[in-house]
């Protein structure tokens with residue numbers, strides 16, 4: 293195999309991905325190559341990743357439990373901190389139980405791994421996150437997709453299936469920022485003998501979760517909660533079944549107990565609602581200011597605000613120009629998004645200030661002119 297040629301081919305198509313190395317904590321103001329930039333591409337929506345109370349909780353957690361968990365949950369790696377976090381997450385989501393995973397990617401894989409022998413068909417929204425698509429395919433269940441957020445398409449495809457089904461949707465779509473209609477999807481799932489699974493990676497902590505009875509809920513802790521890991525919540529029986537049958541749960545080291553201590557503190561701060569109120573005000577301000585400048589953003593009320601550019605090279609060029617002006621906005625290109633829908637994906641955080649949003653959007657208007 294010629295890896296070099298493959299890399300060059302990606303570069304020629306403006307599809308090469310690269311990493312920028314940050315020199316300080318995740319947040320609104322970051323340092324790259326010694327230069328201060330305002331970060332508009334973080335998933336740290338509630339600005340908790342560098343919160344003093346969360347950091348202190350992590351430090352206390354390290355003092356009590358050390359650094360590593362040392363083993364998988366089913367051997368000796370499940371501490372009181374893991375247990376307390378699972379109980380707090382179950383309580384917060386109004387579910388009987390919650391189960392921790394190392395990441396959202398492995399949680400999604402974990403659900404599919406457990407369900408593999410009990411599900412006959414799967415229908416996924418066309419724009420679901422890559423981790424859900426990978427989970428489906430890696431586990432070897434046939435993947436069928438319905439048109440994005442299109443209930444008619446879901447209905448007509450589900451009517452053709454027989455046996456036990458699984459209908460899977462992002463709650464807030466990661467590259468578009470729009471939301472699924474959980475109530476209506478649940479009705480279709482009930483009607484077609486399917487379980488509903490929702491991935492709330494981008495809604496958890498920001499919006500109230502809507503979790504129908506006997507459905508599967510997955511959310512991540514590396515975004516609004518500001519730490520890392522993920523959890524699946526549901527009823528007692530489903531969580532017991534996952535513990536027995538989910539290979540990515542069974543065959544991996546439990547996350548650090550100290551991270552659970554930090555996430556417990558994050559959850560407390562999420563519940564207080566202060567950061568969420570700031571984020572929602574920022575989303576509102578961003579939308580209104582963008583409108584006043586006639587900027588063409590997609591319709592989204594979430595922290596994710598995409599501007600579709602189309603061609604990958606153009607999106608990359610705009611992102612570079614904004615970076616030179618001191619604003620980090622990532623260019624999202626295929627295969628993360630469908631062909632010809634490369635976009636600038638702006639994300640808002642609680643600690644952004646209105647003047648930073650104004651200054652960003654004014655620059656965006658300049659570079660688009």
Ligand SMILES: Cc1ncc(COP(=O)(O)O)c(C=O)c1O
Nearest residue numbers: 395396397421423466493512514
């Ligand atoms: C919708 C969605 N689900 C799952 C994941 C994966 O979560 P994690 O980053 O914790 O692996 C992401 C992360 O980007 C996501 O956007």
